Amino acid sequence: MSNHRAVILEAINTPLSLPTVPTPTPQSGQVLIEVLAVPILSYTRGVLTGEVPFPLPVPFTPGVSPVGRIEAVPSDATTLQPGQLVFVDTTVRARDSQGIVPLENVHTLDEKLLVDSLKYSPARLSWINALLVPLGRRSLYDSRTGHCGRAAVDIALAMGAGRVIAVGRRKESLTAIESEMKTSKNLLDAGPRNLGADLFLDLTPGTFTTVSHVSSAISALKVNGRAILMGGTQAPFTLSYASLMLRNISVKGNFMFDATAPAKLIRLIETGNLSLERLQDVEFGLEDYEKAIDEAAVKTKADSHVVLSLKEN
Numbered sequence: 600m601s602n603h604r605a606v607i608l609e610a611i612n613t614p615l616s617l618p619t620v621p622t623p624t625p626q627s628g629q630v631l632i633e634v635l636a637v638p639i640l641s642y643t644r645g646v647l648t649g650e651v652p653f654p655l656p657v658p659f660t661p662g663v664s665p666v667g668r669i670e671a672v673p674s675d676a677t678t679l680q681p682g683q684l685v686f687v688d689t690t691v692r693a694r695d696s697q698g699i700v701p702l703e704n705v706h707t708l709d710e711k712l713l714v715d716s717l718k719y720s721p722a723r724l725s726w727i728n729a730l731l732v733p734l735g736r737r738s739l740y741d742s743r744t745g746h747c748g749r750a751a752v753d754i755a756l757a758m759g760a761g762r763v764i765a766v767g768r769r770k771e772s773l774t775a776i777e778s779e780m781k782t783s784k785n786l787l788d789a790g791p792r793n794l795g796a797d798l799f800l801d802l803t804p805g806t807f808t809t810v811s812h813v814s815s816a817i818s819a820l821k822v823n824g825r826a827i828l829m830g831g832t833q834a835p836f837t838l839s840y841a842s843l844m845l846r847n848i849s850v851k852g853n854f855m856f857d858a859t860a861p862a863k864l865i866r867l868i869e870t871g872n873l874s875l876e877r878l879q880d881v882e883f884g885l886e887d888y889e890k891a892i893d894e895a896a897v898k899t900k901a902d903s904h905v906v907l908s909l910k911e912n
Contacts, residue, residue, distance in 0.1 A: 606888050608659045611649040615661075615888065623699050625673045630705050632687060636721035636882075637665035638728050639895040639905045642805075647892075651805075664689050664728040666721040668911065669705070676702060684710040686727050688861045706861045709869050722880040722906040729904065730873070731856050731864055732802070732829065795821035805831035817850065818842060826850045879903040884910075 601622040606615055625631045645651035669683045688704045713719045799816045813836045817826045867873040883891035895905040
């Protein structure tokens with residue numbers, strides 16, 4: 600039996616360790632992945648300490664959707680093959696060098712095009728994780744200038760949105776994407792023909808205790824407009840019953856994305872409609888996992904993320 604090293608959390612709010620553990624063998628419906636790059640979320644430390652309450656089954660190997668290479672497949676695999684470069688669709692998944700994932704969560708990447716021609720590294724391709732959240736929104740007001748909010752702008756433009764208006768808390772980020780909105784009237788005036796937007800996508804993070812911008816943005820939607828709430832805030836806000844009813848406004852909560860989203864996003868990148876060139880990666884090796892987690896907590900620029908990168912065997 601082969602072995603590999605894995606970052607392990609034995610219990611909530613205990614130190615992480617990096618032991619050598621047995622490499623699992625994929626069973627029916629499973630794929631063995633050698634992880635090459637996995638992004639580190641800004642709130643990872645909070646999850647590990649219990650400050651951000653996630654129901655983690657410990658012992659646990661923390662991490663999010665990685666880019667990796669298929670090591671082994673089961674007998675019931677029909678299209679996946681060992682050696683293929685893939686993106687693994689999962690909210691919480693292995694950060695170690697190898698991990699078992701379900702067949703349906705594995706999406707192949709055109710390595711010749713993406714890596715050889717476009718020169719995207721596995722670390723750069725791991726941005727797929729952030730870009731997936733806002734996928735499917737065509738015209739929007741975006742209320743965040745962090746990773747997901749900035750990604751929403753890219754996704755909207757890649758899918759053909761005529762205009763994107765960003766509302767955010769970071770002046771430097773807003774300046775970078777050349778948008779400046781303050782009130783619902785300004786939002787209306789900025790929309791096409793001053794009619795308002797088709798869709799408002801809110802990604803307000805859990806650290807926000809006030810969300811008055813949500814009411815303002817929803818009031819600036821055009822007739823038959825839609826509001827999608829995907830943030831983590833617990834803050835309450837008020838809406839006008841008459842305004843929603845008279846303008847046929849739909850307000851919908853939405854958690855993450857559906858199972859078809861990863862394939863759609865990968866096609867956008869492979870066809871050149873969505874470029875990853877402007878994005879930046881701050882890479883750390885497996886042994887520096889503690890430094891990577893700390894760096895992710897302070898590396899908050901919308902165009903930069905922290906990645907744990909592993910060398911191929």
